[in-house]
Amino acid sequence: MFTRHNLRSPAGLATICAVVFALIYALWDPRAPDLAAQVARANVARGDGLPVWWGGWFGGINLPSYSTVVPISMATFGVRATGVTAVFASSYGGSKLVRDALRPRAGAIAIAVAQGADLLNGRVTFTVGAAVAIWALVALRYHFAKTAVVLSVASFLCSPLAGFFVGLIAVTVAITRPDHRRTAIASAVALLAAAGALAVLFPGTGTMPFSFTDTLPAGFACLLVIAICANRTIRVTAALLILSFIPLLIEPLAIGNNVTRLAWLAAVPAVVAYGRVQRAWLVVAAASVAIWPIGDLSGQLHAAHQPSSHFAFYENLAQAIQQNERVSGSAMLGRRVEMIDTKNHWGTVYMAGFSLARGWDRQADRADNAIFYVPDALNAVTYREWLDSLAVGYVAVPNAPLDYASVKEAALVRSGLPYLKLVWSNPDWQLYAVTDPAPLATGATVTSVDSHGIDLQTQAGEVIDLKVRYSAYIGAVNPTTHAALPACIVDNDGWLEVTMQTSGPVRLTSDFQPGRSAPAGCVQPGPSSSVAPASSN
Numbered sequence: 001m002f003t004r005h006n007l008r009s010p011a012g013l014a015t016i017c018a019v020v021f022a023l024i025y026a027l028w029d030p031r032a033p034d035l036a037a038q039v040a041r042a043n044v045a046r047g048d049g050l051p052v053w054w055g056g057w058f059g060g061i062n063l064p065s066y067s068t069v070v071p072i073s074m075a076t077f078g079v080r081a082t083g084v085t086a087v088f089a090s091s092y093g094g095s096k097l098v099r100d101a102l103r104p105r106a107g108a109i110a111i112a113v114a115q116g117a118d119l120l121n122g123r124v125t126f127t128v129g130a131a132v133a134i135w136a137l138v139a140l141r142y143h144f145a146k147t148a149v150v151l152s153v154a155s156f157l158c159s160p161l162a163g164f165f166v167g168l169i170a171v172t173v174a175i176t177r178p179d180h181r182r183t184a185i186a187s188a189v190a191l192l193a194a195a196g197a198l199a200v201l202f203p204g205t206g207t208m209p210f211s212f213t214d215t216l217p218a219g220f221a222c223l224l225v226i227a228i229c230a231n232r233t234i235r236v237t238a239a240l241l242i243l244s245f246i247p248l249l250i251e252p253l254a255i256g257n258n259v260t261r262l263a264w265l266a267a268v269p270a271v272v273a274y275g276r277v278q279r280a281w282l283v284v285a286a287a288s289v290a291i292w293p294i295g296d297l298s299g300q301l302h303a304a305h306q307p308s309s310h311f312a313f314y315e316n317l318a319q320a321i322q323q324n325e326r327v328s329g330s331a332m333l334g335r336r337v338e339m340i341d342t343k344n345h346w347g348t349v350y351m352a353g354f355s356l357a358r359g360w361d362r363q364a365d366r367a368d369n370a371i372f373y374v375p376d377a378l379n380a381v382t383y384r385e386w387l388d389s390l391a392v393g394y395v396a397v398p399n400a401p402l403d404y405a406s407v408k409e410a411a412l413v414r415s416g417l418p419y420l421k422l423v424w425s426n427p428d429w430q431l432y433a434v435t436d437p438a439p440l441a442t443g444a445t446v447t448s449v450d451s452h453g454i455d456l457q458t459q460a461g462e463v464i465d466l467k468v469r470y471s472a473y474i475g476a477v478n479p480t481t482h483a484a485l486p487a488c489i490v491d492n493d494g495w496l497e498v499t500m501q502t503s504g505p506v507r508l509t510s511d512f513q514p515g516r517s518a519p520a521g522c523v524q525p526g527p528s529s530s531v532a533p534a535s536s537n
Helices: 004-008 011-030 033-048 070-077 079-098 104-120 122-142 145-158 160-176 178-201 212-228 231-252 257-276 279-302 312-332 362-368 381-391 406-413
Strands: 336-339 394-396 419-423 429-434 445-450 453-458 463-468 474-477 487-492 495-500 504-512
Touching: 004 011, 011 079, 011 104, 033 079, 033 122, 033 279, 070 079, 070 122, 070 336, 079 122, 104 122, 104 279, 104 381, 122 145, 122 160, 122 178, 145 160, 145 178, 160 178, 160 257, 212 231, 212 257, 212 429, 231 257, 257 279, 279 394, 279 419, 312 394, 312 419, 312 429, 381 394, 381 406, 394 406, 406 429, 453 463, 474 487, 474 495, 495 504
Parallel strands: 336 394
Antiparallel strands: 394 429, 419 429, 445 453, 453 504, 463 495, 474 504, 487 495
């Protein structure tokens, strides 16, 4: 039962903030760019249970490196419900962490507001991971050793970025708190093991950009925390975060500029709760640190209100593509759509059923489509080669603010290319058909395509080359009975190469069966295989 005292406690105030936020969030329904990535993955999980590989973006992408469990929660309970629940959990857990702070109630409120702001940015997966991470730290603080280790790993499985931050804090605790050292080290080791296992089982691709400019607001926030916060563990964490910038500037890996998110999320609560300065200076310090996340959030919410964040913007385009496919018949079967991406990325959700040549995963896009990121790499010749490499049949150009990696592409297409024919347009879009598009498969006849697999008519012993990115979890099944078919499936320079041992219809799809092994270069019956180590996302 709530009493006035309970409501005025750190936990009570944090809960009240979370309730207010939940009401605002439900009524407002902001469609921030990062939310598009969450909705897309939830849609995949809703239709495929535990998705491992998906063909809706990039010619195929491994999904678990982004999150292994949150997409299932979002598919089951809803994307927004999952995010709001995480804000409640992190707000209440955060109040436990600041109970001995100089200003525990103000600190609890600041944590709740920061978590809510992060969710407004659309980062549901990370918000869930952060909530689990906070409770891992609560367990660590109150000497629940096994729970702390388990929750640390769980935070990583929810969001590898959240797991990275838990690991960083665990290292700090091992340095600053001898009474918690053993549990902190155990948590860090468990996180390393989980990261290694995920990298081997579900390799991600690509790097996230990270520049010196990206370090400036986060670095300032960390330095201010170091200067005025009374808690030594928090100060050392801020120092270690700054130090982590150095290797990531040299090699950004998949984390890149996401490393600054801990400062984005935690600097203001740390200053408010632990700042050892007078109230006037505390307000100045908190405001100066808050400028960065407020500015970032404002930009994201501005993009959320653009027309291209709604399905209506894409509805006529989808109908035009379907009409052209009906007219073209089997000639365009399996051809992908290059939908030049808008700034808010929602087209990657609404148009994913067409199998998009690109998608909303910056790391994968940089790895698979470097032509759009390497200076002077994009021209009429290289663009045609890229279109053919992904069996693109249509290119769609929106009249809307574009993602920075799409601006030059749109300008090139609009300049006029001899191999692109304008087949439809309206005030929002221009749709081009690719002249003589490359086929999705050679050595077999494509009979059906969807984002979860490809149906082929094959001949025994025929080598089939597909413009599908290789995954160790793609295998062959009978399209009617779903019984496994014997096939040799190999990685041909990043692309799928298949040799069937029997003739007839076959469906190439994915499944995760880690207990089954395969001979080198071939997949035994069933959609699974041995896994080669690669870099993790």
